[in-house]
Amino acid sequence: MDLRTRTSLFCGVLALAIAASILLRGRLRRAQVLFAALAGDMGLWYLAQWQFHAGRADFWERSTAVLAVLLPQFALHLFDSIVPRVGKPSALLRWAGVLALPMLILVLTEHRHGLVRGAVILYVFGLIAAGLWQLAQRGEHSGSRATQRRVRFLVSIGALAAAFSLADFLWFIGAPLPPVSAVLSIVFLFALSESLIRARLVDLYDILGQLLVSTALAFSLAGIFYVFVVLLGGFETMYLGAILAAIVILVLFEPLRERAETYTHKFFFRERVDLERAVARARRSLVHVLEVKEMQQVALSALEASRRATGAAVYVRDPIGRDFELGASFGPVALPRIELATAHPVFERLDAGGSIAFEEVAHQVAERRRTGRTREVEADERLIASAAVLGPFARGVCLGVYGAERELSAILLIVDDRVEDAFSPDEVGLLESLAVQMGVVVENSRQHRRLQERDRLAALGQMAAGLAHEVKNPLGAIKGAAQLLSDPSDKLDASEREFVGIILEEVERLDRVVGSVLDYARPSKGDLGSIDVNAVVRRTLTVLASDRALGWTVAMDLAEDLPLARADAEQLRQVLINLIRNAMQAMGGNGNVLVSTRLRQERVSVAPNDAPVWVEVSVRDEGPGIAPHVLEKLFVPFFTTKAAGTGLGLAVSQRVVEEMGGRIEVASKPGSGSTFTVVLPRATEPLSVGRSPAEIPAEHGASLSPKPAA
Ligand code: ADP
Numbered sequence: 001m002d003l004r005t006r007t008s009l010f011c012g013v014l015a016l017a018i019a020a021s022i023l024l025r026g027r028l029r030r031a032q033v034l035f036a037a038l039a040g041d042m043g044l045w046y047l048a049q050w051q052f053h054a055g056r057a058d059f060w061e062r063s064t065a066v067l068a069v070l071l072p073q074f075a076l077h078l079f080d081s082i083v084p085r086v087g088k089p090s091a092l093l094r095w096a097g098v099l100a101l102p103m104l105i106l107v108l109t110e111h112r113h114g115l116v117r118g119a120v121i122l123y124v125f126g127l128i129a130a131g132l133w134q135l136a137q138r139g140e141h142s143g144s145r146a147t148q149r150r151v152r153f154l155v156s157i158g159a160l161a162a163a164f165s166l167a168d169f170l171w172f173i174g175a176p177l178p179p180v181s182a183v184l185s186i187v188f189l190f191a192l193s194e195s196l197i198r199a200r201l202v203d204l205y206d207i208l209g210q211l212l213v214s215t216a217l218a219f220s221l222a223g224i225f226y227v228f229v230v231l232l233g234g235f236e237t238m239y240l241g242a243i244l245a246a247i248v249i250l251v252l253f254e255p256l257r258e259r260a261e262t263y264t265h266k267f268f269f270r271e272r273v274d275l276e277r278a279v280a281r282a283r284r285s286l287v288h289v290l291e292v293k294e295m296q297q298v299a300l301s302a303l304e305a306s307r308r309a310t311g312a313a314v315y316v317r318d319p320i321g322r323d324f325e326l327g328a329s330f331g332p333v334a335l336p337r338i339e340l341a342t343a344h345p346v347f348e349r350l351d352a353g354g355s356i357a358f359e360e361v362a363h364q365v366a367e368r369r370r371t372g373r374t375r376e377v378e379a380d381e382r383l384i385a386s387a388a389v390l391g392p393f394a395r396g397v398c399l400g401v402y403g404a405e406r407e408l409s410a411i412l413l414i415v416d417d418r419v420e421d422a423f424s425p426d427e428v429g430l431l432e433s434l435a436v437q438m439g440v441v442v443e444n445s446r447q448h449r450r451l452q453e454r455d456r457l458a459a460l461g462q463m464a465a466g467l468a469h470e471v472k473n474p475l476g477a478i479k480g481a482a483q484l485l486s487d488p489s490d491k492l493d494a495s496e497r498e499f500v501g502i503i504l505e506e507v508e509r510l511d512r513v514v515g516s517v518l519d520y521a522r523p524s525k526g527d528l529g530s531i532d533v534n535a536v537v538r539r540t541l542t543v544l545a546s547d548r549a550l551g552w553t554v555a556m557d558l559a560e561d562l563p564l565a566r567a568d569a570e571q572l573r574q575v576l577i578n579l580i581r582n583a584m585q586a587m588g589g590n591g592n593v594l595v596s597t598r599l600r601q602e603r604v605s606v607a608p609n610d611a612p613v614w615v616e617v618s619v620r621d622e623g624p625g626i627a628p629h630v631l632e633k634l635f636v637p638f639f640t641t642k643a644a645g646t647g648l649g650l651a652v653s654q655r656v657v658e659e660m661g662g663r664i665e666v667a668s669k670p671g672s673g674s675t676f677t678v679v680l681p682r683a684t685e686p687l688s689v690g691r692s693p694a695e696i697p698a699e700h701g702a703s704l705s706p707k708p709a710a
Contacts, residue, residue, distance in 0.1 A: 004179045005053040011182035012046030015039050018189050022196060031081040035196055038074035039189050041067055046182060065107040065120060072127035073100055079131045082195070083138040083151060092134055096127050125166050132158050141370075154191055161185040187211070209264050216260040221249050271308060272427065278306030279430050283437045290448050292316060292410075295441040296328035299412065299434060304330050308422075309414045313393060314401075314438075316410045324411060331415065332392035338411075345379070345386040347408060350400040355432050357397045358387050359421055397423050399435040401442060409442040457637060465521030468514040475514065479507045516648040520637055520655055526568025528660065530683035533565050533572070533597050533615050534558045540576045541595065552589055554580065557596035564683040565615040567660045572617075572678070575656060575664075578649040579619040579676045585642065586623030586674065594620045600679060614662075618677040626668040634666060653678075 019039035022032050045067040052060040076096050080089075103123050110116050132155050139151025164181030194210055228245035229238055282302035289295050296314040303312045311331020315324035315338055324338040340347060349356050365380045387394040396415030403409045412435050416422035423431070485492070486500045541554055576595070583593045600614035626634070633639045635654045640647030654664050661681045668674035 002053075005050055007179040007182050008046045008050035008053060011186050012043050012050055014186050015043030015046060015189055017043075018186075018193050019043060022193055031078065032196055034074055034078040034081065035192060038071070038078055039193070041070050041074055042185060042189065045071065061112075062107070066104065068120060068124050069100065069103045069107055072096055072124055072131065075128055076131040078192070079135045082135065082154075083147065090134060092127075092130050099123060099127075121166070125162060128162050129159075132162070150195075154188075154195070157184060157188045157191060161188045209261075212264045213257065213260045216264070217253075217257060220256055220260075221253075224248050224252070272424075274306045275308045275427055276430060278302045278308070279434045282434055286437045286441050289441050290445050292327070292442060292445050295438055295445075299438055300328055300330055302434075303414060308427075309396075309416050310418060311392060311396075311416075312412065312414045314410055314412055317408065327410070332417075334393070334413075335389070335391040338389055343386050343389045345383045346390070346398060349383055350398065350408060350411070354402075355397060355399045355428055355435070356383070356387075357423060357425075357428050358384065358395050360425075392417075397428055397431060399428075399431055401435050401438045403439060403446070404443045409439065412438065453636075461517075461521040461637070464517045468517040468521070471510070472514055472518075475507055475511055479504065479511070482507065513646055513648070516646060516652055519652050520648060526571040526656070526660065528566060528568055530564040531567050531569045531572070532562070533567075533617055533680065534562055536569050536572050537576065537595055537597060537617060540573045540580070543573075544577065544580060552584055552587060552591055552593065554593045554595060557594060559596075559598045562597055562599060562615060565680040566683040567662070567680050571656050571660065572680070575653040575678060576617070576619065578653050579678075582649060582676075583619055583621035583623065583674070587621055588623075591622040593622075594618075596620070599682075613682045614679050615682050616677050616679045618675050620673060620675040622673045625670040625672055626666070626674050627670055631666065631668060635664075 016039070019036045022039070023036045025032075028036075045064060048060050048063040048067060051057065052064055073096060076093055080093060103120065106116055107120060135151060135158075136155040139148050139155070161181055161184035164184055168179070168181050190211065225242075225245045228248070229241040232241055279302070282299050285298045285302075286295060289298055296316075300312050300314065303309050309331070311329070311334075313329035313331075313334040314327040316327045317323075318325050318337075322340055324340070326334050326336050346356065361380050361383060365377055365384070368377045368380070387398075390396075390398065390413060393413035393415050395417070396413055399412040399414070400408050401410035401412060412431070414423070414431060482500055482503045486497065486504065492500065537556060537558060541556065544554065580593055580595065587593075595617065597615065597617045600616050630641060635650050636647075637651040638647040639651075650664075657664050657678055657680070662679050665677045665679060666674065667677070
C-alpha cells in the first residue's frame with residue numbers, strides 16, 4: 001500500500017470516528033446532524049478512494065464521484081448554521097440545491113468522461129470556495145472580534161484543505177503531491193466538531209491544545225495496547241490481552257487526559273496559566289486577611305505580578321453607601337471616586353451579572369443592532385456611555401465584590417490596554433472567583449469590627465455599671481434630703497421651693513439614666529414565661545393612651561390565634577413603649593403608628609418537622625426614616641440624634657430582647673418611615689408561668705426606664 005492509499009484509509013476511518021463521536025453525544029440539533037452527514041460523507045469518500053487506489057474497481061470510482069457531489073450540499077448548509085444569518089436564505093444554498101440533481105444523474109450515467117470529471121471538480125470546489133467565502137464574510141461582519149478571529153481560522157484551514165484537495169487531482173496528470181489535503185481536511189473537521197461540542201467557535205489556540213491533548217492521549221493509549229496485545233501475548237491469547245488493555249485504558253483514561261491537558265496548557269497557554277496561578281495565589285492569601293486595605297494590596301499585587309493586566313483598581317463603597325472611593329490601584333491614574341448616581345447603569349448590570357466586560361458589550365451592540373434588538377441595544381449603549389465615569393478602566397472588566405446579603409461592597413476594575421479582547425470569558429470567570437473571595441474578606445472584616453465593638457462596649461458597660469452603682473447610693477441620699485427639705489411644714493419661700501423642685505426633678509432624671517445603664521450592663525433575664533403578646537400590646541397601648549398628644553394615632557393589627565411567646569411581659573411592654581415613643585418622636589407627634597403582631601413562618605433548623613417558632617410584633621411609623629449612617633449605629637449605647645436623648649432606649653431594648661432569646665429587626669428607607677420588629681421565640685409549654693399582662697402594674701416599671709414623651 002503506498003502512502004496515498006494508506007492516508008486515505010486513515011483519514012476515512014478518522015472522519016467516520018469524528019462523525020460517530022458527534023452522533024453519540026445525543027441531543028442532536030440541525031447543525032450536529034449536518035456535521036455528522038458532512039464528516040460521514042468525507043469518511044466514506046476517503047474510504048472509497050482507498051478502495052479505488054487499491055483495486056481500481058469501477059464501483060468505487062463511481063462511489064467517489066457520488067460522494068463528492070454530495071459533499072458541498074452538506075458543507076454549505078453546515079456553514080450556514082455556524083454564524084447565524086440575518087435575513088433571507090442565501091442564493092448560494094438555492095443554487096447548490098438546484099445543481100445537485102443534474103450532477104448526480106451525470107455521474108451515475110457517465111463518470112469517466114473527461115468533461116464530466118471537469119464539471120464535477122468545478123461544481124464541488126466552486127461551491128465549497130463560495131461557501132467558505134460567504135462564511136468569512138459573515139464572520140467579518142459579526143461585530144465580535146472573537147468570532148472574526150475564529151471564523152478566519154476555520155476558513156483558512158477549510159480553504160487550505162480544499163486547495164490541497166484540488167491539487168490532489170494533479171496526480172491524474174502525473175504530478176503527485178504528498179497527500180496533505182486529507183490531513184488538513186481532518187484538522188478542519190476536528191475544529192468544526194470542537195466548535196459544535198463547545199457551542200462556540202474555537203480558534204487556533206483551542207484547537208491546537210485539543211489536538212495536542214488528543215495526540216498525547218492516542219500515543220499513550222496505543223502504547224498500553226501494544227504492551228498488552230503485542231509484547232505480553234501471542235496470537236492465541238490476543239482477546240485476553242485486548243480485554244486487559246481495554247480495562248487498563250478505561251482506568252487510566254481520565255487521569256491521563258487531565259495530565260495531558262495540564263501540560264499542554266502549561267507549555268502552550270502560558271498567559272492563561274499565569275493568570276490562573278496569580279488568582280489562586282491571591283485567593284489563598286486572602287483567606288488569612290481581615291483588613292479591607294490589606295485585601296486590596298494582596299489582590300492588586302497578584303494581578304500586577306501576573307503581567308496579564310496593565311492596570312487595576314479597587315473602589316470601596318463609602319460608609320453612607322452613596323459613592324465608591326478609590327482604595328488602591330496600579331497602572332493608569334484612577335479617578336478618586338465613582339458616583340453611584342452617574343454610573344447607575346454599570347451598577348445595575350453588575351447586580352444582574354456579577355461582572356461586565358465592556359469590550360464584549362460593545363461587540364454585542366453591533367450584533368444586536370443588526371438583528372434589530374433595539375431595546376437591548378439601547379440598554380447596552382447606556383451602559384457603555386456611563387462606563388466613561390470609570391476613567392481609564394472604561395474598556396476593561398468590571399467585577400462586583402458582594403457582601404453576605406448580596407449588597408455591592410466594592411468593585412474591582414481590570415484593564416489590559418496592550419491588546420483588544422484581552423480577557424476571554426473563562427478568564428473573566430477566573431477573575432470573578434477572585435472577586436468572590438474579596439467579598440468574603442469584606443464580610444469577615446465587618447464581622448470582626450462588630451466583634452471588636454462588642455468587646456469594647458462590654459468593657460465600657462462594666463465600667464459604666466460600676467460607676468452607676470457608685471452614683472446610685474449618693475443619688476438616693478440627695479433625693480431623700482431634698483424631699484425632706486421640700487416638706488410643706490418647712491418654711492421655704494417660693495424661690496427656695498422651686499430650687500428644691502429642680503433638684504428633685506434632675507435627681508429623678510439621673511436616676512433613670514443610671515437605671516438604664518445598669519439595665520444595659522446587667523440585664524435581668526426577667527420572669528420568662530408563656531405570654532400572650534396580643535394582650536401585652538393592648539395593655540401597652542392603654543397605658544400610652546394617657547399621654548397621647550393630639551395629632552398622632554396608634555392603630556393595632558393583631559393576628560388571631562397567635563400562639564404564646566416565651567418572654568417576660570413587663571420587659572416586652574417596656575420595649576414596646578420605647579419603640580412607640582421613638583416612632584412618635586420621629587414623626588414629630590404627627591402621623592400614624594401601627595402596631596401589629598404575626599406568626600413568623602421561619603424555621604430555626606432544617607429538621608423537616610420543625611414548627612415555625614417565632615412570634616413577632618412590629619411598630620411601624622410614617623416618620624422620615626433612618627439614614628444609613630444612623631442605621632449602622634442604632635443599637636450602640638449612648639448613640640442619639642436627639643438633643644435630649646440618652647441613646648440608651650434601643651440599646652437596652654435590644655439587650656433585653658436578646659436575653660429573652662429573640663431579636664429586634666429594623667427596616668427603614670429614608671423618606672418612607674421605619675418598622676421595628678421584635679421577634680420572640682414561640683412558647684413550647686402552653687401554660688403561662690410568668691406574670692400575665694393583667695398583673696403588670698400600669699405605672700412605668702423601674703427596671704427599664706422608658707424615655708419621656710416628646
Ligand atoms: P434616643 O431616643 O434617646 O435617642 P434610642 O436608642 O431610642 O435613643 O434611639 C437612638 C436613635 O435612633 C435616635 O436618636 C434616633 O435617631 C434613631 N431612631 C430610633 N427610632 C427611630 C424611628 N422610629 N425613626 C427614626 N429614627 C429613629
